[in-house]
Amino acid sequence: MGADPTFTFPTIVRHTLGNGLRVCTIEHRSVPVITFSLQIEGGSGADPAGREGLAAIVADMADEGTGSLTALEVSDALARIGADYDVDVGGDVTDYTLTTLTRFASRGAALLADIVTRPSLLESEFMRVRQMRLDRLRQLKDVASAVAERTFLRLLYGSHPYGHLAIGTDASLRRVTPDDVVSFHAGSLQPSRATLIVCGAMSHEELLHEAEEAFGGWSSVAGDTAGAPPASEVAPGSRAVTTLAVVQRESAAQSELRIGQLATRRVTPDYPALLVMNAVLGGQFVSRVNLKLREEKGYTYGARTNFDWRRGISPFVLQTSVHTASTADAIADSLSEVAAVRGMRPPTDAEMLLAKASLTRGYPRGFETAQQVARSVAVLSMYELPDSYFEEFVPKVNAVTSADVVAAASRHLDPARLTTLIVGDYSAIADSLRSLNLGEPELHAADF
Amino acid sequence: MTSLDIDLPFTKRTLANGLDVIVHEDRHVPIVAVNVWYHVGSKNERPGRTGFAHLFEHLMFEGSEHYNAGYFPPLQQAGALLNGSTNADRTNYWEVVPTSAIDRALWMESDRMGYLLPALTSQRFETQRDVVLNERRQSYENRPYGMVMMALSAALYPPDHPYSWMTIGSAEDIRAMQLEDVQEFFRTYYHPSNASLVLAGDLDTERAFELAEAYFGEIPAGVRPQRVSHHAELSGEQRLVLEDRVELPRVYIAWHSPAMFAEGDAEMDLVGDLLANGKTSRLYKTLVYDMRIALDVSGYQSSREIGSFFLLVATAAPGHTLSEIVERIDEEVGRVADQGPTAEEMDRAVAQAEAHFMYRVQTVGGFGGKSDQLNAYNVLKGTPNYFVADLNRYRNARPESVQGAARHHLRLDRRVMLSVIPRGRPTLALAGSTPVTVS
Structure with missing residues (x-):
């Protein structure tokens, strides 16, 4: 194989508008397409206790009518410029992203500004949006992976602001009022709490001009937004760890599994070592967990691990869906793989080479489209990482040693604190679970 | 434009x-x-x-x-x-x-x-x-x-x-x-x-x-396999019901439609947009937004090599029935077949098609990237030189051709209607449905 090709990472130019809005411009010229991505402080972790799901309702309602446009007119305007519009409500921030053709840049920017800064937030639309979300929750009860995701967050975080899905619960959605929506919007959607990323086939000056024209008139609402501290600053309570939990799913063909624990923050200095560890353990097809559970045993269509990164303490999770009859065996193999990477079986030279190479050699691939670049810059903004981050990524990963991986795994993973959750047919697997010696399982309902 | x-x-x-x-x-x-x-x-x-x-x-x-x-x-x-x-x-x-x-x-x-x-x-x-x-x-x-x-x-x-x-x-x-x-x-x-x-x-x-x-170059050629061809048509309306682990009933309505790249294929794709793509689509607006009798609605032309199908799907909102939904769907389908799309709807659909063709050429690899596109055209159309012609199928579609395709293919007496209902609740299915089992 030849030498790794050189790649020039995009240059980010930073600006601040008069209203305090931070703007990042990035020239990206392969195709006449432009992406605007507005990142606002506060995601589902900012939901007031008892009103879980509020942040997501606000995000959902943003395009349900703005200024003089009705909800259907907003949708029509988006369609007329072929826009790809999406909102992502994370634990810490909410990203509003619009991609369109460069020739529609001004119309796209103006629409996004309308959506974010001037939504109508009508009570009638609120009732409709909330009802749709309640109905969706009802449907999610039948989706094994959704049940697993919801239950696992609650098992790990308890009542912590990260302990719920963005959609909330039936009870919490019913408590949300139209006034909650208006005040949450006013408190959180302010230029001083936002970063706009503009990436497309124009010069930095032109990109900045588009941002200025659309967002320059966005004025800061008076009033303090402090309220509750950000979710990332709330320490998870020192709860007793649930070792084994089951959500009954009668005659399920498979058991949906989650095995994990709260680990560390995204900004840990161990981040590169943990990335490599994850690649060895479960981050890619050839990782230990997938090779064992899928390629050696045939228990599953696939198994993987990942860190669900947030600004605050983030979970490490192994997830898979296995044939009901193989449930206990698959759990035993998974637990032993997680334990082994802490020292019993440190990554071999070959595994280290493979993990690092796949992380570093494939890195430029993530900078092909305007949307990909905007998303990468949004990550820098969210974690306040330096602009040199992209350039430093490869050398930092390459510097990780097998001993670093073992040390990082020992610091952040503790087999005694792992929680195993099964969404599956308990009556069919109860006997086999005893062989795991994890104690009697906690039984949970598929509540939403 | x-x-x-x-x-x-x-x-x-x-x-x-x-x-x-x-x-x-x-x-x-x-x-x-x-x-x-x-x-x-x-x-x-x-x-x-x-x-x-x-x-x-x-x-x-x-x-x-x-x-x-x-x-x-x-x-x-x-x-x-x-x-x-x-x-x-x-x-x-x-x-x-x-x-x-x-x-x-x-x-x-x-x-x-x-x-x-x-x-x-x-x-x-x-x-x-x-x-x-x-x-x-x-x-x-x-x-x-x-x-x-x-x-x-x-x-x-x-x-x-x-x-x-x-x-x-x-x-x-x-x-x-x-x-x-x-x-x-x-x-x-x-x-x-x-x-x-x-x-x-x-x-x-x-x-x-x-x-x-x-x-x-050294790999032996092998014998080019015979192409598969087969014909299928429906002779009437078939009503089926399937019980599943679901909370809410849902109806699937399927018709036969023109094969990939055949005459009428792009038009049926546009019919799908017109009826069920986005909040401004007719079925979304009627069923989900205005009347709120459906929780969601989707629809598309599933283009395949030797024959396609066109599918509409809607989930009943709690308290509403599949027959209410189907009644409205039939009205809207009938309206497209009788009157076709408006000029505004056509403009919007073509603008979206153009943008999506552009988005498709942003990546060289992966599913749907440029390399996959070129192979799709080469294998299924016989030439990679079809990208612009493909886009032109949408640009050249007219309200009359879209209407014609809908009238010809979306006949209410030639289709499959499948009700999917919560287990043990057979009365939630459309009247006259025959149970099916799949395993």
């Missing part, structure tokens, strides 16, 4: 053994996409042997004669992203590699095209059979509404029609497969004259053809 300057240029040559090679240069990022299509899918299977093409795809990742181990490690070590997929019409495989690793990717692809069988052991075969059975459990059996497409396929097509079964196949057939069947399948379908290779990205065109010749 001015037309977009949008194109997907390429150079195509065919090697002596029949392998089509297509090259597209794009130097923006130092990566190259390798994309191979084999013109075989589940429609080349026969009853009792379903699920074969897809299980075979799994085996292509388990090693070949000169690299007798898993396909992933050497490529992931080179920084590649890779995958494969099977549908009714074709099987595709792709890698996106740093420019420096192009030789490795081509070596690996050529070895499994030419020399797979010596490495295929019964143990590998049996493990992947279990993996596929688990894929079936995960993606179909254990998922709400997961068995619907099996029931619909069986209702739309007679049992000997190759679209009457799903690509995943029946669990019984998968269990019954033998290693010898797999070997026979490879010899029939996996060879250069039934394949098409695209190289797209950061490489010189002439160099790309030299590499293709060097790695693939």
